[in-house]
Amino acid sequence: VQLQASGGGLVQPGDSLGLSCAAYGRSFRSNGMAWFRQAPGQERQFVAGITWNMRGVDYLDTVRGRFTVSRDNDKNTLYLQMNNLKPEDTAVYYCAADMRSYRLAVPTIGFEYEYWGQGTLVTVSS
DSSP states (O other): OEEEEEOOEEEOTTOOEEEEEEEESSOOTTEEEEEEEEOTTSOOEEEEEEOTTSSOEEEOTTTBTTEEEEEETTTTEEEEEEOSOOGGGOEEEEEEEEEEESOSSOOOSGGGEEEEOOOEEEEEOO
16 A cells, blocks of 8 residues: 655745645545645644545645645545645645544544655745
């Protein structure tokens, strides 16, 4: 089982960037999925997540209104659209899959997630 995150890069403040996370080896259509990030010298933090049925989403307060999480269960892929990026968004972004199935809310704590992608670096700098 593997989660592969992609789409990171170097952008300027105010730019947009889209991340993808493709899952291989099993279907995660019954599991919530989320994005976390970790900046240098800081702890990993929850960024955005979506339930298995796409009826529930949750966001870190500082990205709400700028980031949009979505998923395509047929493609077994998770997405994160990031708009109006700020320097403080600079981090390695990781995708993760919930260890439980059919949860109705999005967990925001890392230990609730069983599978993790390798991370993709997003750098926001002028």
